[in-house]
Amino acid sequence: MRRLFPVTDQTVTTGSGGRPLGAPGEGGGEGGGAAEEREWSLDELADAYAYPEPGPGEPGPWLRANMVSTLDGAAQHDGRSQPISTATDMRIFGTLRGLADVVVVGAETVRLEGYRPARARAEFAARREAAGQGPAPAVAVVTASLDLDFSLPLFTSPLVPTLILTGAAAAPDRVAAAEKAGARVVIAGAGMGVEPDRAVRALAGLGHTRLLTEGGPRLLGQFVAAGVLDELCLTVSPMLAVGDAQRIAGGPSVAVPRRFALVSLLEEEGFLFSRYRRP
16 A cells, blocks of 8 residues: 555655656656555554544544445445455455444445444554543444344444434334344434434434444435535545446435545555545
């Protein structure tokens, strides 16, 4: 892996006159000058993807999303993201989880991807302890119907109790089934569904300020439309999937497209690992 942006003395080799190799008038050819590719350690990845330091007073919630997309905009192939991913993408996936207080995910993604509880990893133990975090992030499932299999390990054997984000009008019998399975039900909407801004506030009220969502596309679209998404970590896969796969975000369009700023870009074997933040 190599860093393409921001450009620093570690990412660019300079030639005569202090100009980057590959710049006009220097050797190296098109695209020359980037640092040699190597495998980054988990500590380096954790530093690169660290949550922003909180400002004065109580830290507010920071919601980041982690998604993968092909060159033609597909977020899945045959209903799953794994076929368009790579081993390094999965290391970043694990790193983002290792930094988060809670992983927020839609019920459909839980069903399609076979979600399991987040696990404690020794590589992040010291970092999490220093940040006042538990051994692993909680998983928060967003669902209006609570149509979930509560016999799955996500509910029966999590290291940290799984959260269910739902609306005040959710079916009482399903709420009871979730609580009987050991999940904590959190009301984050006045009706059947979840209101994105209320979900973020509710999680922050539980002490979860480092938020990570892994989709799916409809949930991400709701966070974008509500204006509560702070950061997008997007892996661009050098593949073409064609077909009618979903994009990374779905749902009704926004009146004006949301503008985000590029803060980091890494590359490995044609995969681009980008970070964008809300200005």
